[in-house]
Amino acid sequence: xxxxxxxxxxxxxxxEAIARGAYEAGVTVASAYPGTPSTExxxxxxxxxxxxxxxxxxxxxxxxVAHGASMAGVRAxxxxxxVGVNVAADPIFTASYTGVRGGFVIVTADDPxxxxxxxxxxxxxxxxxAKIPMLEPSDSxxxxxxxxxxxxxxxxxxxxxxLRSTTRISHxxxxxxxxxVSGTSLTPGFVRDPAKWVMLPDNARRRHVxxxxxxxxxxxxxEEFDGNRIEWGERDLGVITAGVSYQYVREAFxxxxxxxxxxxxxxxxxxxxxxxxxxxxLVVVEELDPHIETHVKALGVxxxxxxxxxxxxxxxxxxxxxxxxxEAGPMRPAEGLPGRPPNLCPGCPHRGLxxxxxxxxxxxxxxxxxYTLAALPPxxxxxxxxxxxxxxxxxxxxxxxxxKAALGKVVAVIGDSTFIHSGITPLIDIxxxxxxxxxxxxxxxxxxxxGAQENPATGRTLMDEPARRLDLAALxxxxxxxxxxxxxxxxxxxxEAVLKRELFREEPSVIITEAPCVLLPEHRRxxxxxxxxxxxxxxxxxxxxxxxxxxxxxxxxxxxxxxxAGKKESQKGMARINPLLCDGCNQxxxxxxxxxxxxxxx
Amino acid sequence: MKQARGNVFLAGVGGQGILxxxxxxxxxxxxxxxxxxxxxxxGMAQRGGAxxxxxxxxxxxxxxxxxxxxxxLLVAFEKLEALRFAHFLKPDGAAVVNAQEIMPPSxxxxxxxxxxxxxxxLAEVTPNLYLIDALAAALxxxxxxxxxxxxxxxxxxxxxxxxxxxxxxxxxxxxxxxVEVNGEAxxxxxxxxxxxxxxx
Numbered sequence: 001x002x003x004x005x006x007x008x009x010x011x012x013x014x015x016e017a018i019a020r021g022a023y024e025a026g027v028t029v030a031s032a033y034p035g036t037p038s039t040e041x042x043x044x045x046x047x048x049x050x051x052x053x054x055x056x057x058x059x060x061x062x063x064x065v066a067h068g069a070s071m072a073g074v075r076a077x078x079x080x081x082x083v084g085v086n087v088a089a090d091p092i093f094t095a096s097y098t099g100v101r102g103g104f105v106i107v108t109a110d111d112p113x114x115x116x117x118x119x120x121x122x123x124x125x126x127x128x129x130a131k132i133p134m135l136e137p138s139d140s141x142x143x144x145x146x147x148x149x150x151x152x153x154x155x156x157x158x159x160x161x162x163l164r165s166t167t168r169i170s171h172x173x174x175x176x177x178x179x180x181v182s183g184t185s186l187t188p189g190f191v192r193d194p195a196k197w198v199m200l201p202d203n204a205r206r207r208h209v210x211x212x213x214x215x216x217x218x219x220x221x222x223e224e225f226d227g228n229r230i231e232w233g234e235r236d237l238g239v240i241t242a243g244v245s246y247q248y249v250r251e252a253f254x255x256x257x258x259x260x261x262x263x264x265x266x267x268x269x270x271x272x273x274x275x276x277x278x279x280x281x282l283v284v285v286e287e288l289d290p291h292i293e294t295h296v297k298a299l300g301v302x303x304x305x306x307x308x309x310x311x312x313x314x315x316x317x318x319x320x321x322x323x324x325x326x327e328a329g330p331m332r333p334a335e336g337l338p339g340r341p342p343n344l345c346p347g348c349p350h351r352g353l354x355x356x357x358x359x360x361x362x363x364x365x366x367x368x369x370x371y372t373l374a375a376l377p378p379x380x381x382x383x384x385x386x387x388x389x390x391x392x393x394x395x396x397x398x399x400x401x402x403x404k405a406a407l408g409k410v411v412a413v414i415g416d417s418t419f420i421h422s423g424i425t426p427l428i429d430i431x432x433x434x435x436x437x438x439x440x441x442x443x444x445x446x447x448x449x450x451g452a453q454e455n456p457a458t459g460r461t462l463m464d465e466p467a468r469r470l471d472l473a474a475l476x477x478x479x480x481x482x483x484x485x486x487x488x489x490x491x492x493x494x495x496e497a498v499l500k501r502e503l504f505r506e507e508p509s510v511i512i513t514e515a516p517c518v519l520l521p522e523h524r525r526x527x528x529x530x531x532x533x534x535x536x537x538x539x540x541x542x543x544x545x546x547x548x549x550x551x552x553x554x555x556x557x558x559x560x561x562x563x564x565a566g567k568k569e570s571q572k573g574m575a576r577i578n579p580l581l582c583d584g585c586n587q588x589x590x591x592x593x594x595x596x597x598x599x600x601x602x
Numbered sequence: 603m604k605q606a607r608g609n610v611f612l613a614g615v616g617g618q619g620i621l622x623x624x625x626x627x628x629x630x631x632x633x634x635x636x637x638x639x640x641x642x643x644x645g646m647a648q649r650g651g652a653x654x655x656x657x658x659x660x661x662x663x664x665x666x667x668x669x670x671x672x673x674x675l676l677v678a679f680e681k682l683e684a685l686r687f688a689h690f691l692k693p694d695g696a697a698v699v700n701a702q703e704i705m706p707p708s709x710x711x712x713x714x715x716x717x718x719x720x721x722x723x724l725a726e727v728t729p730n731l732y733l734i735d736a737l738a739a740a741l742x743x744x745x746x747x748x749x750x751x752x753x754x755x756x757x758x759x760x761x762x763x764x765x766x767x768x769x770x771x772x773x774x775x776x777x778x779x780x781v782e783v784n785g786e787a788x789x790x791x792x793x794x795x796x797x798x799x800x801x802x
């Protein structure tokens with residue numbers, strides 16, 4: 001292996017590499033909605049000189065903005081997680097027809113294994129369905145190179161291009177060779193061309209013919225593309241693979257022949273036939289759906305695939321070895337250990353709301369965000385979670401199914417950023433169609449789950465510029481909700497009182513719980529108290545434990561220990577507050593009937 | 603342990619600074635002339651949940667993930683997490699384990715007990731167990747967040763790089779104002795390991 005000059009090799013995550021690739025390709029407009037595992041792409045891209053980068057309210061808008069920039073002759077990038085493509089599918093399918101002017105690349109970051117997602121859909125299907133070429137890097141090095149290349153392909157073939165990453169590409173780190181910034185030779189400006197940009201049926205019919213011609217040309221390109229390559233080894237086993245699966249195959253079978261595909265669509269049929277003819281056993285190793293396998297089979301080539309490689313979850317070297325060779329070696333993880341699922345942070349304002357909600361025995365339709373974690377015990381405070389914005393429509397649907405019986409029985413909870421993303425239209429539905437649903441907007445002034453990104457309600461942009469802050473209460477009133485109330489969720493007494501009133505109101509109402517996320521720097525900088533449990537006063541009633549705060553720890557007693565601690569022999573334990581974790585939110589002290597939780601003195 | 607390729611598995615609890623520790627380690631190996639890959643998970647998995655990072659180095663690394671039973675070194679920031687991921691160690695692998703205990707939610711709410719005899723159970727998995735108090739070392743520097751660099755320092759005693767690689771990596775990866783305290787934490791971690799032998 002020839003090693004290029006050391007100073008140009010850096011360690012980058014796949015996401016950093018994609019950002020770098022876009023920068024080197026001369027992208028000047030980029031738009032995204034944050035979503036794991038894609039978020040860091042635009043965060044990193046925004047740091048380069050001379051670019052514009054934004055958080056859009058949702059993925060559909062981000063694609064439309066990037067497409068518009070492409071129309072104006074600059075290179076443009078739209079970035080989203082896999083489920084974001086569902087939201088953006090509408091403009092994507094027609095952008096395929098119009099094509100581009102400046103190079104236009106859409107990054108889809110898929111999440112096999114659902115590390116931080118609600119499904120593990122395989123977005124290679126979108127490339128086929130929308131007739132858009134898709135590149136698929138297998139590490140950071142290729143992530144940067146393929147991103148650059150995607151813009152050239154986009155302009156040459158007049159098409160948007162998908163770049164597909166997965167969690168193990170986006171959040172894996174590897175070597176990348178930095179290159180110079182190039183770019184497009186186009187002159188910025190919108191050139192009027194209705195036959196290309198105005199998708200009236202008559203124009204679109206003609207564009208569809210062009211799309212089919214383009215995909216044939218791209219199929220020819222796929223045969224020549226050096227990202228699709230055969231690595232001949234021993235001929236008794238040949239593996240066709242792509243993305244991170246390539247790495248697992250190389251690791252598990254270093255001597256096998258490999259057809260490594262860097263382009264997921266269109267696939268190189270001639271190259272596949274050539275490879276298949278050269279090996280005695282042919283296997284496709286790909287995560288999730290049998291995308292490559294189906295294509296190979298359609299060519300009439302005998303191949304093994306999903307009967308030996310799992311269709312669910314992500315792969316690993318071990319899984320690949322076991323699937324192909326039938327052996328994997330022993331693995332003995334320790335059993336019976338307490339799990340450590342993610343949890344709301346100490347001091348999280350959401351905890352106060354869900355503690356109160358639990359008292360009402362209502363059906364809680366939930367949404368996508370940190371607060372989804374409130375579904376876990378001990379809060380156990382969420383009954384549904386489907387997709388961005390679904391909480392409101394789901395609650396209204398339950399109301400319409402049950403009629404008056406639903407009054408006081410159903411509530412939707414949705415975060416500030418999620419509400420802006422997809423919650424406004426279902427709220428309009430409730431008002432328009434004469435509903436009485438109660439919606440709670442959890443406004444923690446950030447997009448927290450993905451690591452605290454700005455959004456229209458925070459008053460700052462991705463470029464760290466001040467922006468007009470979206471007034472959520474005024475927005476709700478403007479769509480016709482007459483009853484909009486703001487509460488501090490750390491104040492559980494007042495929150496409970498407002499909920500009691502609004503849940504039973506026979507008109508739509510919105511409650512905004514407003515308190516900053518504890519991860520925000522302005523909160524972290526604040527001087528905060530630390531609370532402690534006064535051992536002598538704690539009776540072990542566990543009222544505070546029901547908050548599920550990570551800082552409140554239960555110290556179990558055996559009878560002798562209880563007596564030694566000066567307690568009744570029957571006391572099962574007592575609470576303790578971990579001073580390293582306590583955030584000083586003051587939610588737990590009022591819950592203690594024995595006034596055992598006090599502010600700790602310095 | 604000192605060899606041309608290796609797998610370092612980092613485990614702990616979200617919020618302990620594991621991702622940053624692995625960044626520094628990865629950068630150090632790159633500076634040491636190795637190919638490096640590492641993999642981790644962000645997002646929902648991070649909120650106080652179990653966090654792991656796979657770090658692999660060598661002349662050429664393919665998979666970003668370590669296979670169970672093949673880690674040369676387990677760097678565990680928390681005792682229970684050490685036990686949870688001990689099966690990633692190869693039979694003669696080593697484990698540097700922070701003695702700190704952080705209760706998972708089921709334990710903190712009294713539904714389960716924190717496992718007992720973790721040290722003994724770890725010793726059954728690896729003969730090369732180094733149990734250290736990284737939290738105390740960080741607190742003595744008045745910087746509880748430096749636990750991660752104490753762990754990096756301790757781990758560095760079992761890795762094939764010169765000290766300078768780590769210190770340079772620290773300077774490249776951290777904001778300038780925290781380089782000094784993290785350098786001290788790194789050296790404190792190294793010192794915790796220096797006079798020790800496996801199993802103590």
